[in-house]
Amino acid sequence: MGSVFRFSTDSTRIEVEGPEDFLLPHLAFIAPFVRRATGAAPPRAPSAPGAPAAPATGLEGVADWWYRSVPEGTPPSVMDTILLFAFYMRTYRKTVFLAEDIRRCFQVMGRAGGMEEPRSLLQILGNLKREHGLLLNAGKRGEYMMNTTGIARAREILARRPAAAPPGDGPRDRAGPGTGTGGKLPDARSIFKD
DSSP states (O other): OOEEEEEEOSSOEEEEEEOHHHHHHHHHHHHHHHHHHHTOOOOOOOOOTTOOOOOOOGGGGHHHHHHHHSOSSSOOOHHHHHHHHHHHHHTTTOOSEEHHHHHHHHHHHHHHHOOOOOTTHHHHHHHHHHTSOOEEEOSSTTEEEEOHHHHHHHHHHHHOOOOOOOTTOOSOOOOOTTGGGTTSOOOTTTTTOO
16 A cells, blocks of 8 residues: 655645655655745754754854854944855855845844844945945845955954953054955955855
């Protein structure tokens, strides 16, 4: 006797029927589609008791990456934070992003450490693109990507190490342009070495 799997949405209907050894590989193949269509979370691999939890991936992993990569000390500005989120997305090959992706990063960071999303996120993204020249339009309206200047700025922030301030001294001097690349300005050959 065989088994039957049926799934339907408004636009799609899937039915697979057959013996279990035939059905299981087909279900494994269509499972990602079914999860996306239903909004279900992907399954987690079972871990041994007492084993450390696997690091989060995608946008959910931004907090782990942030605490590992962004130097402590003076927190980056809101614009720099957005650039760092975009730079993080590049680490898993998401070069084109939406405001919603940045918003999601702020939500993840808010859960992890109290970082709040700015009220004017769309305006800030527009300023990063038009006035500061750190982002580009990526085709469709509302899609952004980092340009070489934005990538260099993010690398500069990540390379910055806080200087030990003498007691009672004023604010620390921030690193100047180009210090994240050994004093040289980045070029097209060095920006894709991630």
